[in-house]
Amino acid sequence: MIVIIGSINMDLVLRVPRMPMPGETLAGGKFMTIPGGKGANQAVACARLSQPGTRVAMVACLGDDAFGAQMRASIVANGIDDSHIADIANEATGIASILVDDQAQNSIVLAAGANGRLAIEHLEQARELIGRASIVLLQLEVPMPVVIHAIELAHALGKTVVLNPAPAQPLPPSVLAKIDYLILNEIEAAMLADKESDDIALLATELRTRGARNVVVTLGEKGVYGDFAQAGTRHLPAQKVKAVDTTAAGDTFIGGFIAALDAGRDEFAAIAYGQAAAAISVTREGAQTSIPQRDEVDVSN
Template sequence: MIVVIGSINMDLVMRVPRMPHPGETLSGGQFQTIPGGKGANQAVACARLSRERGQVAMIACLGDDAFGTELRASLRHDDIDDTHVHTIPGMSSGVAAISVDATGQNSILLAAGANDALSPAHIDAARDLIRLAKVVVLQLETPMATIRHAIQLAHAFGKIVVLNPAPAQALPVELLNQLSYLIPNEIEAGMLAGRGPSSLVGNTEIDAVIGELRSLGCTNVLVTLGAKGVRAALADGIQHFAAQPTLAIDTTAAGDTFIGGFVAALADGEGEADAINFGQRAAALSVGRIGAQTSIPYRRELLQTL
């Protein structure tokens, strides 16, 4: 069983030729509403990429609006247990405004809505679910007090705890010490290590940041590098996993797809290297498609590419 704790959003996606300059009005192209949110994306990726259906549950909050109804239906479509997905009266569901340019790169603005209502009490109400889990997955699009409480509980139960530290923010050392895997992208890794929000240059700089994160208590650190692959610091040292060559149309949810593939493979009993490669293959398929959850492949699609 995999339990994902985190955000659920409706993505409002517009294709644009390029990102607009400040104050500029720019005519775009196709517009779509697509289920998203880092938590829900990762839950869907875990569900679609696991060997068996019905192995994923989510703990989250939705608004009592039309988006909330649609987002819940989307989770159920992938056989995700929504028992602990709470509808919050008087609140709107989370929304993300996403612009995707001609190169497939994206820019995202978030309105958290009901995601901000996810509380430690909701985590306590799901104690029995967390106790049954093999892996617990979190991100940073819900309140930090809730994230800390969930990590402490999952760690106390001896679970594999995976944190995707996005959006990047400072994290206490005692929280980092309780993680089994920290999976940032290169910008998030640098910011966690106290550097500015810029991409890391070369493996030497990436490895230095990984060393800093490990010194804070993160034994296993996987830095996702997009088309450059994954730099992974595991028990036997730092390894590089090259990305599969692919033509990127839209990179939205590529990182979430990688995490879902990696976690699904771990939960299915695969070793770390095989799990990383599996996540890489899933992410490579996702960037050839438009949208968040609409881009996430199913396990059978990956098996067809072997």
């Protein structure tokens, strides 16, 4: 079983010809409300890309509003166990305001809402669920004390702990030492390594020196770099596709990578599988609407 502890947002997506300048009013195009949030995106990606029969569950919070009801319905429709997704009274569900330009690049502003109410109490209530997991996956769109407690709990229970440290925030060395797979982009890698460098191999080595057992750095159209304790290091180039919207591409990659690891694939095969899924996602609009099903992805990758 894969357990995801993290955020659930409704994405408010607006297509724009380009990003507006400060103080500028710009005429936009198509507007969409699409299920999102890093935690939920990664949970959906795990559910869609895992082998049949794999159980995926979330520990999270929703508001008691219309978006909350819509998000729960979407999560359940994807076959994800919602028994530890709490409804928070008098709180709004998290939202992300997303602008996507004609170059398929995005700009995102978050309002945490109920995501900010996820508490250690919720983790303790989910202890039995976490105890049955093989992999526990986290991000940083919920309160940091909760993330740290979850990492410590999952590590103590002997689980494979995966962290996507986004949005980027400093992490104590004691936390890094409990992470089995640190999956992050090049900007986040430079920040956590505390080095102004574009040498990805150097950054990955530094992060492993600081405690992370394995490091995966996503490089967008330049591919993915893996630095693993057992398998060594390698750069895998990205597939060439015509991008429409890069929203949730990283989340799709992570879900594919985790699903492949859970299925017993080696780490570089897991990277290739995640890349194949992400390459499909960028050809589609939106977050969860862009995540492919397992039968759409070349499983030979």
